[in-house]
Amino acid sequence: MSYRGVVPTSSRSRVTSVLVLVLAAVSGLATAYAFPTHDVWWLAPVGVALLSAATVGRGWRLAALAGLAHGLGFFLPTLSWSGIYVGNLPWIALSTLEALYIAAMCAVTAVVQRPLAHTRLRPLAHAVVPLAWVLQEWARGTTPFGGFPWARLAFSQADSPLAPFARFGGAPGLTFAVAALGVLLHVAVATVVRRVLAARSTQRQGSSPTAVLPAAQPVLGAVLVALALAPLGLALATTPPTDGRRVSVLFVQGNVPKPGLDFNSERRKVLDNHVQGTLAAATRNPEPPSLVVWPENASDIDPLRNLDAAADVRLAVETIKAPLLLGAVLIGPGEYVSNASLFYLPGSNEPQRYVKQHPVPFAEYIPYRSFFRNFSDKVDLVTRDFAKGDRAGAFEVPVKGQDPYWVVPTICFEVAYDDLMRDSTLQAGKQENILAVQTNNATFGYTAESEQQFAISRIRAIEHGRSVVHVSTVGVSGFINPDGTYVDKTALFTPAAEFGSPVVRTEVTIADRLGPVPEYAAALALVALLAVGRWQRRRDARVDAAATDAAGPAESRRDSVVV
Structure with a gap:
């Protein structure tokens, strides 16, 4: 009996579909537990393995539904x-x-895998999954409205042995490595299960099964294993460097009167908290640091227009006797407001500025406001849209008796965008520098958002070979070493002012040199696999047709019973 002759009943088909969707949903939950605050990093490849098992061999429609469930x-x-x-x-x-992108990924995966699965190149079908995952994260990180690249597989791996691979492949490469391990896990388990079932079948039938594999399959299988294990081997063999000149830095987590959307209803109090935290730190440690960093929204009163706010900022700068990098909301340009990092030097009244290049849609500006108001009046909580900065920022920090270094600011969700982080890191050129991630998590309360963002900063530290000063209005905040480790981090909604000694470095990592090449390579590889699969399938069909014609009717009938 041929495989095509075994037609499942509609009832059995529905049961199969339901089981596929349940397995896909479970795979999604498993992947969620890889992220903070659960931090079970190894569940990320497990989640990929389960999704791969749920979708392999399925039609594109069921694969898409499974992707949506995941x-x-x-x-x-x-x-x-x-x-x-x-x-x-x-x-x-x-x-x-965001789930729709996973659905599209699974549909594309099914389409590309299908021609490969029916040829001697079958092992390469599994390579489609990590490639598609990289492209899926790129797509949802750039579309719509600039995208939302949160919760990428790479960002679950801050405590994983794979994390050092970020120095070579960046976040896309690290995602590829996680997904490749997941696929390898799926293949390994599926192979064991098949062999166990085959052995039991053989025992029942009392015969020895014979299996003839095309000569290319072991080689292709080895290639697949190498693709999955090479990043892990490279990561395990790599110790990210942490050398560099140490500089003294103070960050201030001033806290807010209360969490929530109206955290800045007492804007003066938020500013005062950061001023007082800085003054207290100056008393506690008379030796001035080389730099003080305040978070995003430390001053929602424009210190360039409000004389009282300007006087408070100046008091903090002159008391601590150090440059100050602070997050402020500025009035303008025009009808807009600006989310900015201002860099004050002692003895100067004119700060340098960096304006956030990627304002968050539906949080800092409302696209198509009149349309989306039909769904929620919350859009009007954003009364004025934020302007978009047009360049990366870097500020030179003078150090008494030493060479200066540069501090590179990144504001809030910008830390999740590969190109912004890469451009910002390279902005300082060959000068020693550190990264400053200034954020405000007050609007997310006591949730995992703060920890998720801190984990992203840890991956960025490894990827760019830089120390990171990660500071939030309400926490969590901390100093991150270039290898992604940290000594301590602050608690949520607790005032804190911490001194640290991060290293300043000049290294340009392989990930920085490659830039977007991993995404381009993934796209080209996926297109190549689709083309090769279709070509090989047509070639095999011609060979089979020729063999059938040569064998005659008897051989043709005998071939039809081969599974």
């Missing part, structure tokens, strides 16, 4: 912080949008 199981818990104060609709809408 995406909802993954994003709904991981992004639950997005609706903590604005209600369920924005949270569910965002999670569903």
Whole structure:
């Protein structure tokens, strides 16, 4: 009996579909537990393995539904912080949008795998999954409205043995490595299961099974294993450097009167908290640091226009006797406001500035406001849209008796964008520098968002070979070493002012040199696999047709019973 002759009943087909969707949803939940605050990093490849098992060999429609089930199981818990104060609709809408990218990925994977699965190149079908995962994360990190690259597989790996691979492949490469390990896990388990079932079948039938594999399959299988294990081997063999000149830095986590959307309803109090934290630190440690860093929204009163706010900032700078990098909301240009990092030097009244290049849609500006107002009046909580900066920022920090270094600011969610982080890191050129991630997590309450963002900064430290000063208005904040480690981090909604001695470095990592090459390579490889699969399938069909014609009717009938 031929395989094509075994037609499942509609009832059996429905049961199979339900089981596939359940397995896909479980895979999503498993992946969610890889992220903070659960931090079970090894569940990320397990989640990929389960999704691969759920979708392999399926048609593109069922694969897409499975991808959607995985995406909802993954994003709904991981992004639950997005609706903590604005209600369920924005949270569910965002999670569903992100899940649709997983659905599209699984549909594309099914389409590319199908021609490969019916040829001697079958092992290469599994290579489609990590390639598609890289492209899926690139797509949802750039579209729509500039994308939302949160909760990428790479960002779950801050404590993983794979983390050092970020120095070579960046976040896309690290995602590829995680997904490749997941596929390898799926293949290994599936192979063991098949052999066990075959052995039991043989025992029942009392015969020895014979299996003839095309000569190319062992070689291709070895290639697949190498693709999966090479990043792990490279990561395990790599010790990210932590050398460099140490400089003294103070960060101030001033805290807010209360969490929530109206955290800055007492804007003066938030500014005062950071001023007082700085003054107290100056008393505690008379030796001035080389730099003080305040978080995003430390001054929501424009210190360039408000004389009282300007006087408070100046008091902090002159008391601590050090340059100050602070996050402020500025009035203008025009009808807009600006989310900016201002860099003050002692003895100077004119700060340098960096304006956030990627304002967050639906949080810092509302695209198509009149349209989206039909779904939620929360859009009007953003009364004025934020302007978009047009260049990376880097500020020279003078050090008494030593060469200066540079501090490179990144504001809030910008830390999740590969190109912004890469351009910012390289902005300082060959000068020694550190990265400063200034953020405000007050609007997300006591959720996992702060820890997720801190984990992203840890991956960025490894990727760019830089120390990171990660400072939030309400926590978590901390000094991150170039190898992604940290000594301590602050608690949520607790005032803190901490001195640290991060190293300043000039290294340009392989990941920085490669830039977007991993995404380009993934796209080309995926297209090549699709083309090769279709070509090989047509070639095999011609060979089979020729063999059938030569064998005659008897041989043709005998071939039809081969599974």
